[in-house]
Amino acid sequence: MAGITDRFIAKLRVRDEVSDAEAAAVEGLVNRTRDYPADTTVVRAGEELTESLLLVDGFAYRYKDLRDGRRQILELNLPGDFVDLHGFVLKRIDHSVATLTPATIAFAAHDDLRRVTVEMPHLGRLLWFQTALDAAIHREWITTLGQKSATGRLAQLFCELRERLAIGGLVEGDRFHFPLTQAELGEVTGLTSVHVNRTLKSLREAGLVTIDRGAVAIHDLVRLKREAEFDPTYLSLEKRPR
Amino acid sequence: MAGITDRFIAKLRVRDEVSDAEAAAVEGLVNRTRDYPADTTVVRAGEELTESLLLVDGFAYRYKDLRDGRRQILELNLPGDFVDLHGFVLKRIDHSVATLTPATIAFAAHDDLRRVTVEMPHLGRLLWFQTALDAAIHREWITTLGQKSATGRLAQLFCELRERLAIGGLVEGDRFHFPLTQAELGEVTGLTSVHVNRTLKSLREAGLVTIDRGAVAIHDLVRLKREAEFDPTYLSLEKRPR
DNA sequence: CGGGGTTTTGACATGGGTCAAGGAACGTGG
């Protein structure tokens, strides 16, 4: 892989044309990189940001803490995700960011983002688009948490991750890397780890999905999608000019 | 009120400086206005947009349909909200928009938005910020739906609306206009209308809130906030340069 | 090969859903 931002650029290119000059500008945004161990909080809710995090390699997630130690995971972030790009305009961040696996993170200074978006308005819209896509994913999860059963929630997650990982070429056949514990799965889906366990069992026995040694294997994608009422429109997988 | 976009500009001015030239540019974006009756779907999920909707007056909401007629309301929109500004960069919209009351809606063509954001980059960032604020509200609702009880969900809604309406001067003392049926409240909170009814009763009997003739009256804000675990950070109510 | 973190399972509790029906409120036409 030639550049630090290649995976991110690849995601943009699914949705729109990205010129070489724009790709170079993105690569130029990143002034340093840092490695983190697994299970490390990188940004804490309430902080003021002057740079945004691009996840180069590894898995991460964003979450909110509640009073008594409960947490809600808001979104899983995959290699190539610009994790908190919205911090560029929000400034004060409303949630924390943590690694799930050992991860390499690159940093883009907000001053540089401002310069680049002024000089290259189309690239600016592409970055804006990425934050709007995040919001669309949030909306799908509002719907999932508000309306779907335990089975539907887990099915939704697997369908979504499969699509998002496929963009980066991170799905092999029907399998992809999946480093969440069942407790963390519960924090994503708003369920207890005990009920996650039972629901996974029923999905397994129905021949839809299994999780084995940190990998998901989807055995019946059609039925899994039906179980989730999965409609990928919200992922904006079509190419169109912005 | 002098201009169609005054309420929207007022919301921007809570978060950052907006020059007269920028305010005039926003007013110039709006080329036409249209009135809609209550309970009318204005934009349908899956449509491709070439303009975005600014809610001038009245209440609206965004929602997703599920198979069997169930719906999830994603966010309530208040007078002065730029309801689907994210459509400017998403193009194809993942949800529907409907009016809750009779409403006046103004339209901003995406071509004009593109021109304005190129010519006035700071204004562009303010618009971007508005979409990021929407996403922050979504994240709060993911947490609310994933982790909070029926009581907490309703309390959260009342606390949030109070803050958001106060910006536009739409809260009088402890009361504000609230035109939702209990069935619609259920679609916001992921509950059945029957359970919404019971939960409202318990909030009423605990002396926290009452709903009467289309208005909410908050009787004990401190306890209501505690019930919701309400922390307004996500609403970005501080003024800071973008 | 020992031990902390996971996963799995069982027994039981409960918040919220379902179904059903009566009552209140409200808009519309006469």
Next chain:
DNA sequence: CCACGTTCCTTGACCCATGTCAAAACCCCG
């Protein structure tokens, strides 16, 4: 300004999906 139909609110009885608590079993990883 009344009558009537429709929608909305309220309540009761019962049910079920998911939560709680607790204990084994498993499984890496050092």
